[in-house]
Amino acid sequence: MTGKQRREQLLDIGRSLFAERGYEATSIEEIAARANVSKPVVYEHFGGKEGLYAVVVDREMRQLLDTVTGALTSGHPRILLEQAALALLTYIETQTDGFRILVRDSPVTSATGNFSSLIGDIASQVEYILAAKFKAQSYDPKLATLYSHALVGMVALTGQWWLEARRPKKEEVAAHLVNLAWNGLSNLEKKPRLRGRR
Numbered sequence: 001m002t003g004k005q006r007r008e009q010l011l012d013i014g015r016s017l018f019a020e021r022g023y024e025a026t027s028i029e030e031i032a033a034r035a036n037v038s039k040p041v042v043y044e045h046f047g048g049k050e051g052l053y054a055v056v057v058d059r060e061m062r063q064l065l066d067t068v069t070g071a072l073t074s075g076h077p078r079i080l081l082e083q084a085a086l087a088l089l090t091y092i093e094t095q096t097d098g099f100r101i102l103v104r105d106s107p108v109t110s111a112t113g114n115f116s117s118l119i120g121d122i123a124s125q126v127e128y129i130l131a132a133k134f135k136a137q138s139y140d141p142k143l144a145t146l147y148s149h150a151l152v153g154m155v156a157l158t159g160q161w162w163l164e165a166r167r168p169k170k171e172e173v174a175a176h177l178v179n180l181a182w183n184g185l186s187n188l189e190k191k192p193r194l195r196g197r198r
Helices: 003-021 027-037 039-046 049-071 076-094 097-103 113-134 140-166 170-183
Strands: none
Touching: 003 027, 003 039, 003 049, 003 097, 003 113, 027 039, 039 049, 049 076, 049 097, 049 113, 076 097, 076 113, 076 140, 076 170, 097 113, 097 140, 113 140, 140 170
């Protein structure tokens, strides 16, 4: 196995164990045993468990951010909201281990090393959509930051719940999130549906 292949193997094993057990309950010994290598091999590639965990978290954060921001294609602001909600729920559905890792507390102390900072990054992407809409509606565009964090936080917390519940289907969850975000409690539709899906 080449050094690059070994590194990828250790990342895959670490990702699986961190998702299953969490950072604290995962040991370097177990990672090494599953990879059929000695502990020094893990240290050589990552400097220790924290280094391996930091790389796993960084990869997951980049993948989730790319997934959500990549889903924000042109369209009506409501459709963009639908795209963002569906992208997050799809990531949870297809990358369950990665999302489990991201929502747990981690020892990583960098500014980009936690779920809260990831939510902030996604909210920044959503902010420009809201700012344009606010300006067109004569609302204060400075409030777009507040509303973008509120919307993204609502979707992210619902995603954490849906991670375990998995019911109703993600399209229905997304439709209800958009219904609440778009219509507000006073104008909830009785049977919301996604308008951008064909």
